[in-house]
Amino acid sequence: MTRMTPDHHGGEVPAPPTATYRMQLQPSFPFAAAAGAVPYLASLGVSHLHLSPVLEAVPGSTHGYDVVDHARVRDELGGEEGLRALARTAREHGLGLIADIVPNHMASAAGLNxxxxxxxxxxxxxxxxxxxxxxxxxxxxxxxxxxxxxxxxxxxxxxxxxxxxxxxxxxxxxxxxxxxxxxxxxxxxxxxxxxxxxxxxxxELNYRRFFTISDLIGVRVENREVFDATHEKIVQLLREGVLDGLRVDHPDGLADPGGYLKDLADAAAGRWTVVEKILGEDEQLPAAWPVAGTTGYDALRRIDGLFTDPSGAAELLGLFRRFTAAPADRGGDWDATARRAAYKVVTHELAAEVDRLTREAGRLCAADAALRDHAPRALRAAVRELLVRLDVYRPYVTGGADPESVLTPGDAEDAKGVFTVAEEAEAVDTVRELALGRCGSGPEHEAFRARFAQTASALRAKAVEDTAFYRHAPLLSATEVGGTPQSPAVDPESFHAYCARVQRDWPYTGTVLSTHDTKRSADVRAGISVLTQCPGRWADLLADVTERAAGEGGASAPDPQLAWAAWQTAVGFGDRDGERLQGAMLKHVREAGLHTSWTEPDADYEKAVRDFVTAGPCGPPGEAVTAFADSLRPHVRANVLGAALAHLTMPGVPDVYQGTEREYRALVDPDNRAPAHFDLELLERLDSDEGTAPGELPHELSGDLSDEKLALTVAALRLRWAHPEWFGGESTYEPLAARGAGAAHCVAFARSGEVVAAVTRLSLRLAEAGGWRDTELPLPEGHWVDLLAPGREFTGHARVDDLFTRLPVALLVRAQPVERAASAATSGRGPHQR
Structure with a gap:
């Protein structure tokens, strides 16, 4: 049965998830297919299935974010009866359902909306x-x-x-x-x-849209009548127990995210809800929002950063600049590249939105004697210059920090520098005051503030995620949503501080490593981030394959930035599948927009890209990449398993993307949205105790990273399910500090004094420094056993070399509850089949 918890009205709502499993529904993977996977997922150890959007969408849509009818469950997936049947099957196995919802926009498909x-x-x-x-x-x-x-x-x-x-x-x-x-x-x-x-x-466009996609028209859910009409079906499914919680897509696009989330919380009666809020490097989620937290991109950045070497990342930047000779504002420098990309987007793709802001600002100024006589040209420039200087997705007037923290007086003074007439520069102060809500009141002023913020979020997404991340590419693993490629590394102290803050403020927030939107799956990023530990070897490889490509007909890259990105992608991807790699690299160059784009494609250049990928990374020179990647395999393994264990045991609710319980190498969509495949027999073999100790990998599963990752994932997920009190809102998080020569390479923490997770960080640097030697990890008082290496027990101080003898990670539990914990982690019935 699904766990329940009291709500603030004295009733009961489903308890927060212990872990969710993301499934990409589409016509080729409908509700019935998801229902068929339920026994596998129940045995895996998650508490909830996380479904991509379930409402009626454009026919054939493989993602469901293009909703055309909020009142109907999507027919191509099996309709409402199919969803209810999935819910019944899930309940029979002790699972609940979380659904993705899309309040910001609908598809404008003629005849369907x-x-x-x-x-x-x-x-x-x-x-x-x-x-x-x-x-x-x-x-x-x-x-x-x-x-x-x-x-x-x-x-x-x-x-x-x-x-x-x-x-x-x-x-x-x-x-x-x-x-x-x-x-x-x-x-x-x-x-x-x-x-x-x-x-x-x-x-010329005169309606709000999703980012720059004119096929997706904005919906005004700030209007209560519109909210009720577009949420009636979802609320019904929540109240009838078909759904247990929600993931909210793109709240920054809404006129009033805080007000919307309050309405949603009231309608959903407090059920677990997370929002796809992309936070800046030091930005906090608005404390007033009635949600459990974010969808987890802030956690992704910290986990990835933990396995990134800062000195090596800096060296890669220097290599990238020398190899590509990229101008500062076209990839060579992050700040300059991001600023140029923002100017491009705000001047071209979002020109209609800027014009509307200019008209609205002009009307507000005309109605206020103190603000009159600003020329439209000056107001337009002021809007543009303030927007490009924002370093977060959206300045919030209510529900969060004072927007002045991101629309600073310093930014305003900097923006004035583009004006040649000092009097015209005063328009910057006027627009800033309007955006901050400091002059005037009433519906028109509120509308301007909201529209400025909505445009800011679209600009940030298009300029950073979809442009600058593809131009500034010294380390591709750092260019994910919410990433900070200018400072990709996260030291252990910062990681622990982040985890402690999450446990204190947002203990049920979502955490992720791979999603339907990540440009590279976590395991591809793990392979790329190893390069920060061996930048010299990467430079040698690049020189070698460049020389080999020059000697192969048709294997030379059309430009060095594309070559760098393609070879680095090939190292992380580890698969010489020409079609998949071609698709990813064509999207890369179109998004970068330096030589071709989606709207102005250069056929000759794109042919050169395809030819290069075929003859280079997927041709004979690619053999050197394969050999190089093989030489780094032990260190990729440490990154993959370390990131997985950190994700599954840190504060928050882990969301496991379909297929990532095993080694999963996927590139940008649509590559990462293929229908999932599930193998219950594999879990049954993992649970088999014939000839193996409890929890030990069966012989036929041993020695393979996929199997090791599966065993780790099963152990951690089942432990979370069996003991939610060790990981939930009342639990604790305690950093554990190793001592000795390799102390900086062991990151460990305890949860509620009952579980210890320990991972190896920067294993290649560790090996070069002489290994663990005398390094030891002081453990909390008591007797500890390792769920990932049964039979191994520790008390007091564990020698780290002993701790990581079998795997580069360890998951310890106190000896007293070990029988229950081990049973939950290894039982062939699975935690939900009791």
């Missing part, structure tokens, strides 16, 4: 007009729909009136009543929408 169809037919008079954030004062009061492949004059022959519908290829647009008999040119002009060339979206 009924509320939007009503708006397109009836305009601002539609009862659904308040659903969408449309600027009816722009575009002559019509909604620009940037769907045409070329200018309208080139596409007239492809437009067809079919009754009361206007068709354009697969698109279907409703016609305004009484216009269906008009000649085509007049008919087009008579609609509440304007069909336009897709390129016009950059400058």
């Amino acid at each position: 009924r509320p939007l169809q009503e708006v397109l037919r009836d305009g601002p008079h539609s009862p659904y007009a308040h659903w969408f954030d449309i600027d009816w004062e722009a575009q002559d009061g019509r909604v620009l729909l940037p769907v045409l492949g070329h200018r309208l004059s080139h596409e007239l022959d492809h437009l067809e009136v079919d009754g009361r519908v206007l068709r354009y290829y697969e698109h279907a647009f409703p016609l305004r009543e009484g216009t269906e008999t008009l000649p085509l040119p007049e008919l087009l002009d008579a609609q509440w929408y304007r069909l336009g060339w897709w390129r016009l979206a950059r400058t």
Whole structure:
């Protein structure tokens, strides 16, 4: 049965998860397939399945974030009955369900999004007009729909009136009543929408969207009526026990994230909820938000950073600069690259959003005698210059820190430097005051502050995640969502401080290592981060493969930045699959936008990229990469297992991405979103006690990183399930400090005085320094046994060399409860099948 806990109303709600397992639902992996995996996942030791969005989406969608109907569970996945059947199967095995929800946007797919169809037919008079954030004062009061492949004059022959519908290829647009008999040119002009060339979206779009994706239109859930209509089905599923909790996608895109989350918490009656809030390096989650925490990218950065050598990372940066000769603002320097990328996005991709902010600022200034006479050009420049200087996704006016901490007077003074007329520079102070909420009040002022913040989040995501991370690439493992490539390493003290803060403030926050959005899976990143421990060897490899490629016809890279990224990706990926590597590298160069892009593709350059990947990393020169990666395998193993154990035992609720319980090497989407495969027989063999001690790997599973990772994951997850009190809100976190020559390479901590996790950090540097030698780890008082190496017991001070004899990690439990713990960690029935 699913565990329950009292709520603040005196009733009961499902207890927070002990661990979740993320499943990517899609037509080729529907609810029925997920139900078939339930016995495996129950035996694995998670408490909840974490489902990607379940509501009706665009047909064929492989992710579900393009919702078209909030009132229906997606038919292609099996419909509501399929979801309820999955929930019943999960309950029978003691599991609950967590669902991803998408409050910020809907797909604008014509003919599928009924509320939007009503708006397109009836305009601002539609009862659904308040659903969408449309600027009816722009575009002559019509909604620009940037769907045409070329200018309208080139596409007239492809437009067809079919009754009361206007068709354009697969698109279907409703016609305004009484216009269906008009000649085509007049008919087009008579609609509440304007069909336009897709390129016009950059400058002419007059509705809020998700980032720069015009196919996803923003939804105004700050309106209570809209909130109720778009959440009715999800709330019903929560209250009827089909769902136990939620993951909220992209809260930064909302007008009022804090207000929305309060409404959601009330509607969901306090069920476990985490938000996909991307935090800056020193940014804290707003304490007033009624959520359990984030989805875990802040934890990902700390775990990855723990296994990154700071001196080696700095050396890689120097090598990258020399090898690529990249200008500072085109990859050579992080700050300059991020700033240039931000200017590019705010000037081009988000030009329409900046224009709307400028118009709104102008109206507010015109209505205030103290703010009048700012030229639109000056206001536009002020908006742009302040936006590009933000180093977080969104400045919050309520629910968090004072936004002045990220819209500082210093930034304002710096922004003024672009003005040639001092009087015009005063527009910066005006826009800053408006964005901070310090001048004026009322709905229009609130709307400006919200829109400024919403635009800031879109800018940060597109400029940093989707541009700068692909240009500044000395260490690709550091370029993940929420990452800080300028300072990728995290020392043990900082890691412990982060864990202690999480345990104190957000003990049920989510933690992740791999997700559907990570550019490289955790195990690929683990292979890349080892390069920070051997930058000289990486330089030698790069010189070798570059020379070999030059001697192979067609194996030379079209530019050095692409070469660096491709060879480094190949080292971490470890698979010479040309199709998968080609796909990842083509996305890399398009996102970087230095030689080609999604909107202005250079066919010749992209052919050169494909040819290089085929003949280079996937050709004969790639053999040297394989040999190099093989030589680092023991240290990759230490990183993979160390990151996994830290993730599964640190404060928070670990989310295990599908397939990552074993070695999992995947690249950027869609590579990482393939349907999952599950092998219950493998777990049954792992649990077999024939000829092996309890918890020991069966002989046929030994010696393989996948099997070692599986055994570690099973032991940790089942331990969490059997003893949630050791890891939950009332538990404790205690750093343990090793002593001796290798002390800096052992990171250990205790949970509630009952569990000790210890991992090896920077194992290659350790080996070069002479190994563990006399290093020892003082343990909490008592007798301890290792769940990952049964039969091994420790008391007092454990010699680290002994602790890590079999594996580069150790998971210890007190001897008194070991029978229960070992049973939960090794039982063939699994913790949920009692």
